Amino acid sequence: MSEPRQAPASELAVVYGTAIDPALAIAEERDALVAAGRWLSPRLALIAPDTPPLRLNSQGWANLSPQMAGDLAGPEEMLRFCRYTLERRTPLFVRPIRLFLANYLDFVEAEVERQRPALEAQMESSGLPAASDFPTYRDWLFSALLPMPNAHVAFVSKGDTIGAVEFAHVDILFWTGRETLAVVLQGLTMPTPSQIRRLAAVEAAQPNFRVIHIPASLAGERSIPEPLLEKLRGCWQGLALPFGLFRVPALSVKIANAVSVPLQMM
Amino acid sequence: MQGAISKNMKLLAQDTMRGFGSVGEGMSLQIAKDGRRILWIAHEGPPKNFSAIDVSDPRKPSVICQTDLPHANMRSNSLEVTGDLMAVAYQVSTPGMKPAGIEIFDISVPEHPRSISFHDTSGPHSRGAHCLWFVDGEYVHCATGAADFEPSHPRDDQFYMIIDVRDPAHPREVGRWWYPGTRVGDAAPPPKRVNPLPLDFMRGPDAFRLHNANVYPERPDRAYIGYIDGGALILDIADKSAPKVVSAWNPHPPYPGFTHTVMPLFERDLLVITDESIVDNAEDWPKLTWMIDARLETNLVPISTFPIPPVEEFGPKGGRYGSHNIHENRPGPSFRSEEVIFGCFFNAGIRIYDIKNPYRPETIAYFIPPAPENSRVATAQINDIYVDERGVIYAGDRWTGGLYCLEADI
Numbered sequence: 001m002s003e004p005r006q007a008p009a010s011e012l013a014v015v016y017g018t019a020i021d022p023a024l025a026i027a028e029e030r031d032a033l034v035a036a037g038r039w040l041s042p043r044l045a046l047i048a049p050d051t052p053p054l055r056l057n058s059q060g061w062a063n064l065s066p067q068m069a070g071d072l073a074g075p076e077e078m079l080r081f082c083r084y085t086l087e088r089r090t091p092l093f094v095r096p097i098r099l100f101l102a103n104y105l106d107f108v109e110a111e112v113e114r115q116r117p118a119l120e121a122q123m124e125s126s127g128l129p130a131a132s133d134f135p136t137y138r139d140w141l142f143s144a145l146l147p148m149p150n151a152h153v154a155f156v157s158k159g160d161t162i163g164a165v166e167f168a169h170v171d172i173l174f175w176t177g178r179e180t181l182a183v184v185l186q187g188l189t190m191p192t193p194s195q196i197r198r199l200a201a202v203e204a205a206q207p208n209f210r211v212i213h214i215p216a217s218l219a220g221e222r223s224i225p226e227p228l229l230e231k232l233r234g235c236w237q238g239l240a241l242p243f244g245l246f247r248v249p250a251l252s253v254k255i256a257n258a259v260s261v262p263l264q265m266m
Numbered sequence: 267m268q269g270a271i272s273k274n275m276k277l278l279a280q281d282t283m284r285g286f287g288s289v290g291e292g293m294s295l296q297i298a299k300d301g302r303r304i305l306w307i308a309h310e311g312p313p314k315n316f317s318a319i320d321v322s323d324p325r326k327p328s329v330i331c332q333t334d335l336p337h338a339n340m341r342s343n344s345l346e347v348t349g350d351l352m353a354v355a356y357q358v359s360t361p362g363m364k365p366a367g368i369e370i371f372d373i374s375v376p377e378h379p380r381s382i383s384f385h386d387t388s389g390p391h392s393r394g395a396h397c398l399w400f401v402d403g404e405y406v407h408c409a410t411g412a413a414d415f416e417p418s419h420p421r422d423d424q425f426y427m428i429i430d431v432r433d434p435a436h437p438r439e440v441g442r443w444w445y446p447g448t449r450v451g452d453a454a455p456p457p458k459r460v461n462p463l464p465l466d467f468m469r470g471p472d473a474f475r476l477h478n479a480n481v482y483p484e485r486p487d488r489a490y491i492g493y494i495d496g497g498a499l500i501l502d503i504a505d506k507s508a509p510k511v512v513s514a515w516n517p518h519p520p521y522p523g524f525t526h527t528v529m530p531l532f533e534r535d536l537l538v539i540t541d542e543s544i545v546d547n548a549e550d551w552p553k554l555t556w557m558i559d560a561r562l563e564t565n566l567v568p569i570s571t572f573p574i575p576p577v578e579e580f581g582p583k584g585g586r587y588g589s590h591n592i593h594e595n596r597p598g599p600s601f602r603s604e605e606v607i608f609g610c611f612f613n614a615g616i617r618i619y620d621i622k623n624p625y626r627p628e629t630i631a632y633f634i635p636p637a638p639e640n641s642r643v644a645t646a647q648i649n650d651i652y653v654d655e656r657g658v659i660y661a662g663d664r665w666t667g668g669l670y671c672l673e674a675d676i
Contacts, residue, residue: 093624188595189605
């Protein structure tokens with residue numbers, strides 16, 4: 001068990017998924033999460049400047065137990081599990097977010113295939129056989145950044161209700177370890193004045209909070225444009241090993257020690 | 267405004283439209299070539315046809331044009347603007363009268379609307395056009411009778427007609443659809459009446475006729491129609507000459523009838539469907555706004571209704587009380603949202619809803635003006651609503667209150 005972690009003042013609380021009352025979600029989970037030294041639950045992320053990147057294999061978001069992980073035979077099933085779980089974390093009636101998530105995971109899958117030679121070479125340089133079934137280059141899939149759908153970012157109001165906690169909504173949120181990427185899908189819904197004001201307030205308060213607007217098209221494929229792609233591509237950079245979906249910190253350290261490769265960006 | 271009841275809304279201005287403050291079901295905004303914002307309003311009834319109001323500064327609306335109907339036994343009621351073209355619906359009080367149909371105007375000089383053409387839909391059994399939709403500059407979708415249409419019931423006279431106005435000087439009908447059994451000679455039997463009324467009462471309920479037909483550029487192959495006692499229908503209009511039913515949903519009976527508007531929320535696979543209250547003092551309660559799960563287009567499932575104040579309180583206030591028009595997310599200089607719905611509810615005023623959780627629509631703002639002077643009822647009767655892309659809300663009173671310009675803190 002890690003030491004209880006003090007929440008830094010600049011911590012960003014992000015309620016995501018299907019939560020209807022973000023304030024309630026924070027009230028119910030934040031203290032327990034902090035006390036446990038964790039930063040991610042199935043509906044709440046606590047992001048501080050020193051929080052590692054939130055990835056598909058970050059613990060906490062999927063409620064994946066070791067037993068369940070053992071039942072997932074290989075990266076294909078694990079990725080299917082991620083798709084299913086993210087879908088369940090997304091409100092029923094927001095098709096653009098669902099399309100974005102599907103396209104994002106397609107992109108991750110394709111990107112790993114594109115980078116296969118480099119990833120296999122990296123495994124070999126770490127002393128792992130590239131041709132083995134476990135681990136495989138496809139285990140890098142789960143180093144992809146975790147997309148947090150329907151995210152409500154808490155901030156302290158400086159307006160009429162000074163001191164009150166308000167929430168800015170974005171469609172998908174990523175934490176890269178350095179910056180928050182807040183994706184706003186521009187579709188058939190115009191923002192209300194309060195939505196604009198709230199997002200601007202978070203941007204002003206958080207220097208590493210970057211809002212990326214993406215046109216949401218109803219017609220067929222919705223691509224993931226630059227500069228978001230640039231941020232998402234190569235999200236395994238700095239990671240020495242592929243960990244698959246279930247990433248036990250202790251196991252990670254053990255493997256790392258065995259291959260004498262320093263772990264970065266855990 | 268003294269006597270107004272409001273939450274998170276502020277009145278910017280009221281304009282009683284030169285003393286003719288009866289607003290029908292047509293409100294549409296034009297951005298004129300000189301940049302002015304001109305709100306076009308169809309009047310509820312005679313003597314006025316339509317008015318144009320400069321709302322460039324919504325705190326100082328100003329009527330710049332007001333026209334008269336040819337005679338007192340007709341009404342315009344509905345209009346739509348696309349660019350510098352405006353389509354106006356004409357309905358007469360008695361079948362066989364004229365003029366009945368659709369008139370197209372060039373409004374490039376808003377002070378001087380110029381008639382381009384008239385599509386005549388009069389006939390021995392027709393009252394002409396009650397409501398129309400015109401947002402693409404190409405087709406008018408309207409509720410109208412026709413010379414060759416003999417309804418099996420006199421109040422079922424207005425069906426769905428598609429009129430090609432790509433050459434606005436020469437409009438032509440390209441398609442129509444009517445509820446099976448409502449035309450003499452149909453193979454289907456006439457539909458069973460929901461609340462039968464005497465046959466000599468032409469206006470109002472007990473009707474299987476079209477009210478609104480909404481067609482959006484996102485789905486040009488679909489018409490979303492409110493067929494009064496026939497409920498809500500989705501039509502496939504990929505072939506405009508032969509519309510086909512995709513699906514239907516009808517809560518009437520047991521509910522008291524009069525489906526009015528069917529508005530799709532394309533990115534959310536939802537429909538917002540309104541009934542229209544048509545009897546004073548809530549005698550026809552409940553008239554609701556419904557949220558429909560349309561994820562499976564062929565299996566429409568109601569999941570909630572929009573909250574409104576208690577009928578016990580508002581019914582006795584006078585005038586109509588209940589659902590009617592909503593801001594319809596039309597393209598153009600129009601606020602579009604699939605999360606916020608703006609509606610008008612007669613004596614319950616203008617009401618704004620957050621529908622992010624469609625299972626539980628939430629009232630986030632409202633404005634109920636006091637009864638306007640000289641109204642025939644004791645309350646304001648908010649009849650129609652339009653919201654521009656700046657978020658300025660325009661609402662009209664049915665009798666004398668005219669135009670209310672508002673903003674909402676939402």
